[in-house]
Amino acid sequence: MLSALREFAYLTAPSAPTYRALMRLFYEAHLKQQHTLPPDEVLAGIEDSDLDLTPEALLLDLDALVAWGNLGRRRDTRRVGSLAEYARKRDLYYATARGLAIEGFLDAGLDAAEETVAVGAGIVSGMERQWAHLAELLSAPELHPDELEASWANLVRDFVALSGDVRLLALNLERKLSLEALDDFLEFKDAVRSYVERLAAELAGPGRRLRAGLQELSPDLRSRLLNTVAGVRAGRLTRGAGVLDAEGAERITVREWDGLLGWFSRRAEQGDGLEYGVVALRGAVSRVLAFVDAVHRTRELGLGRAGVLAELAAHLVDLPDASTAREELAHALGLSAPLHAPGVPPAQVVYDAWATPTESVLLSAVQKGKVAERFSADVGEVSREAKRAARDALQAERRRQRLLLELFEDGQLDLDGLILPDAAMLPEVLAWLSAGLHAAHDPENGAEGGAGLTPGPQGHQVRVSLTSSPALLRVPDGTLWIERGAALELLGQSEGVR
Structure with missing residues (x-):
């Protein structure tokens, strides 16, 4: 376990671009079911790349990958026509399982594979039947090792799929129940709920019965099962063309039994077991139902608002003006x-x-504290840029006040037909209108004749008198329609203004 993984050395070696190109060539050939390549085909396969390899340098690179365990090599027994052809084709190269796994991981963009749930309905019941068949084979007077090993392999295969998918199903339902994909989820919500309910029921029924059968198996029958399965597997060829010895077969079989018994016997609070699956899947059903209910309530709320707006639009169309x-x-x-x-x-x-009259609010002055005591010399220093910015802002405000004052011809201004040269002046004009109208309805304001007073440009006051006709204000980027116009009169400066 503590030994170095040499198969990753080609990713960081000085000639890593060459090694990666060669491994990608073998990986893509493996996907096309071409598992062995002679050196001349490897050289032809990298002709389109930027690599400049001679046949001699290619053999050295292939041998390096073989030494690291990424590639394997075997003798080429095909008939050749010349001694030179024999020298070039005496070996065939193929990617090892670890080499293919590394390239497959890199080809996926260093991302984990998509987690999907693939177990079908009835898998736990099928496992219960397989265990019953195994128990019959173990108790029979005449033992059939091959049939026993095949039945055990099927049971372990289904168990691996079941245990992995129960965990993924609980995690995916916890993560993917969101309001981001309403339409996609609502289309298969019934299938999701029924599938999870059936799987939870199978775990609670056949799954617990299978657990009882595993726990009740006598030590003698368990030894007979494991020894028989290991004996059948010993001497078989593995995927890497190696032979499985007796010790390795026994180790694999015992590991399978421990995993099977441990998963079915583990308590719910320990996680990742039969009882955890029952609890997690039943909780997932509740979350699915709550999610669907929330989706429907959200949809109904949205449809209700849409219906109100539709009715309002139809009502507005029928109005006379x-x-x-x-x-x-x-x-x-x-x-x-x-x-x-x-x-x-x-x-x-x-x-x-x-x-609508507003409520008067009396504001009292706030007493200033001893600001000078908290005032530092560094803060008091004002830069030239700050002074220039303050001066520019003051000059801009004076220009704006002058332009606003020029709107009044002979001290009078009618909002209807008023053309503002700058859109930035519109908020100020509307502020006069708003403040004047509120002041006109304030009995404590001192207004006369239904007119309100409001501060105007450059310290002047503006008297606002409402009119019964609407008004149109024009600005460079559009026109503003006001339901009730107004006439504005410019008065002298207010008290305190110099």
Whole structure:
């Protein structure tokens, strides 16, 4: 276990690009069911690459991969026509199992394989029948070793698939139940639930009966089973063309038995066993049902909102004019509700936000603390860039105030038909209108004749008088329609302004 894994040496060797190209060639040939390659075919296979290899250098590289265990080599027994051809083709090379596994891992982009669940319904019941057949073979007066080994191999094969897929199924359902793929999940939700329910029922029924049979097997019959299976396997050829000796066969068989008995006998809190599978899969069924219920409730909520909007659209189409439709839409969507008017009873809230009086708030000055004591000399130093930025901002504000002041011709301004030269001036004009309208409905504001006063440009005051007709404001990038226009009058500077 502590020995170095030489098969990975070709990935970091000085000639790693050459070795990787050769191993990828053998890997792709293996995928095409061509398992052995002579040196001349290897050389022809890398002609399109940037590698410049001579036949002699190629043989040295192939021998290095053989020494590391990535490639194998065997004698070429084909008939050749000349001594030179024999010298070139005397060996055939093939990728070993470890070499193919490394290249397959690299070919997958260093990503783990997709975890899928492949066990079919009835697999646990089938394992129970296989164990019953094994028990009959063990108890029979005449033992049939080959049949016993084949039945045991089938049982172990199904067990490996079952134990792995129970774990993956619990993990995948925990991870993949999200609201990101609603349509895909809802299409097969019934199949997922029924499959998980059947598998959980099989684990709880035939699975526990099989566990009882494994635990009740006498030590003599268990030894007879393991020794017979190991004896049949001893001397067989392995996938790597090696012969399995008696010690190796016994070790593999005992490991299979320990894994089988341990998985079925393990407690639920220990995880990754029969009882854990029963608990995890039953919990997964509950999560599937809860997920489906949440999906349906979310869908119903969305469809309900869509239905309300559809009904609203049909109602707006039937209204006599656009002004009424705008009022109905604003009322339905809550656009006209004065959300900024605390203390107003709901019965007194009207649809027009401008006509709703606001609550006066008295703001008191905050006493300044001893700021100088916390003021450091480093902070007090202002850079030239900061001074320049402050000066530029002051000049820009003065230009903006001057442009706003120029809007008033002879101190008068009518919003209807007003053309603003800059879109940045629109918020200021709307702020005058909003503040003036609120002030007009404030009894403590001191306004006269239904007009409100609001601060204007360069310290002036603006008197806002509502009109009964709508107004159109034009800016360089569009037109703004206002349901009620207003006439603005520029007054003198307010007190305190110099």
